[in-house]
Amino acid sequence: MRRGLIASAGVVAVALACAAIFGKPIMGAYLAAWLVLLSLPVGALPLVLGSELAGWGGSAQNGFLRWLLVLMPAAALLGLPVLLATHALYPWAAHPVGGFAGAWFRPVWFGARGVAYLAVWTWLCLSALRPPDGRARGRLCGFGLVLHVVIGTLAAADWVASLSPGLNAAGFGLLLMTVQSGIALSAALLLARQAPAEAPVLLVLAAGIWAFLHVVQYLVIWSADKPAEIVWYLHRANTLGVMAVWLGVAGLAASLALLGTSPVRRYVMAAAGLLLVAHVVEMFWLVTPSLRGSFTISLLDIAVLAGLAGLAWVSIQAWRPAQVPA
Numbered sequence: 001m002r003r004g005l006i007a008s009a010g011v012v013a014v015a016l017a018c019a020a021i022f023g024k025p026i027m028g029a030y031l032a033a034w035l036v037l038l039s040l041p042v043g044a045l046p047l048v049l050g051s052e053l054a055g056w057g058g059s060a061q062n063g064f065l066r067w068l069l070v071l072m073p074a075a076a077l078l079g080l081p082v083l084l085a086t087h088a089l090y091p092w093a094a095h096p097v098g099g100f101a102g103a104w105f106r107p108v109w110f111g112a113r114g115v116a117y118l119a120v121w122t123w124l125c126l127s128a129l130r131p132p133d134g135r136a137r138g139r140l141c142g143f144g145l146v147l148h149v150v151i152g153t154l155a156a157a158d159w160v161a162s163l164s165p166g167l168n169a170a171g172f173g174l175l176l177m178t179v180q181s182g183i184a185l186s187a188a189l190l191l192a193r194q195a196p197a198e199a200p201v202l203l204v205l206a207a208g209i210w211a212f213l214h215v216v217q218y219l220v221i222w223s224a225d226k227p228a229e230i231v232w233y234l235h236r237a238n239t240l241g242v243m244a245v246w247l248g249v250a251g252l253a254a255s256l257a258l259l260g261t262s263p264v265r266r267y268v269m270a271a272a273g274l275l276l277v278a279h280v281v282e283m284f285w286l287v288t289p290s291l292r293g294s295f296t297i298s299l300l301d302i303a304v305l306a307g308l309a310g311l312a313w314v315s316i317q318a319w320r321p322a323q324v325p326a
Contacts (some may be wrong), residue, residue: 031089033308037075041071043183044066044069044181046149047065049140065185076119082159083114124147149177154178156173169221172217173218174209179286181206185202185272186289190273203258207275210252236285247279248280281297318321
């Protein structure tokens with residue numbers, strides 16, 4: 001863990017230097033890549049807490065979901081460039097508005113809230129790593145799930161939705177949380193290299209809820225004829241954006257195809273891998289068009305994502321599954 005934190009501090013320093021030099025281009029890529037990294041512990045958290053409440057805490061992939069929780073301190077530290085580079089990312093920082101929105105989106109309060117979100121998530125993740133202790137653990141799981149939903153909703157509004165002024169999708173926070181949990185679940189199955197009996201059902205539930213929220217948001221926005229929200233979709237409706245949507249559909253279809261079959265390892269791994277790629281691309285689809293006007297993936301995006309993925313791997317390798325109680 002110490003090596004991971006030292007590497008995180010180095011990446012933070014490099015990111016801050018790049019933000020000062022290059023501004024918006026690199027910070028847009030950094031924000032999307034960091035949200036992918038953050039999804040590993042934050043997306044695993046509700047799955048771990050919910051499985052413990054349901055009595056499913058001993059499964060193989062749940063052990064690896066718990067393993068992902070150790071990334072939270074490093075992910076929290078890597079969020080500092082985002083909180084400190086608001087003028088390079090968010091339009092409300094360069095063009096303040098009045099009223100409640102103006103008071104809410106002040107850089108100082110934005111940074112303070114971000115630190116609070118990351119601190120609470122870190123506390124919850126580290127608490128969930130401790131061995132269960134009966135009734136107190138049940139209270140922690142229930143309270144933690146409620147707290148995660150509240151923080152996840154606020155963080156989605158602050159870090160992603162506020163990139164596009166006028167976007168007021170009520171279910172956006174829940175949608176982003178399903179993307180995060182989809183990333184964590186897929187990564188945990190790939191790390192476990194096993195196909196537990198419940199894996200197909202978990203993949204279908206995660207992908208089904210995620211697809212349902214996407215469809216509901218799309219229908220509500222178009223039926224209400226809200227110009228700002230429609231423009232948000234139009235910025236993502238170029239050829240590459242449509243290909244990203246079909247990639248998500250392919251991931252959903254691959255998970256649905258697992259139903260009614262025995263959990264053959266290679267099929268489960270293929271579905272999990274496809275869903276992981278789809279969700280990672282989706283995170284860039286959600287973030288970068290607000291900064292670039294359309295959905296694109298550049299070499300800079302790939303380089304920043306690869307750098308943070310390498311850091312995540314170093315942090316994970318500092319721990320072993322046996323050190324994290326299942």
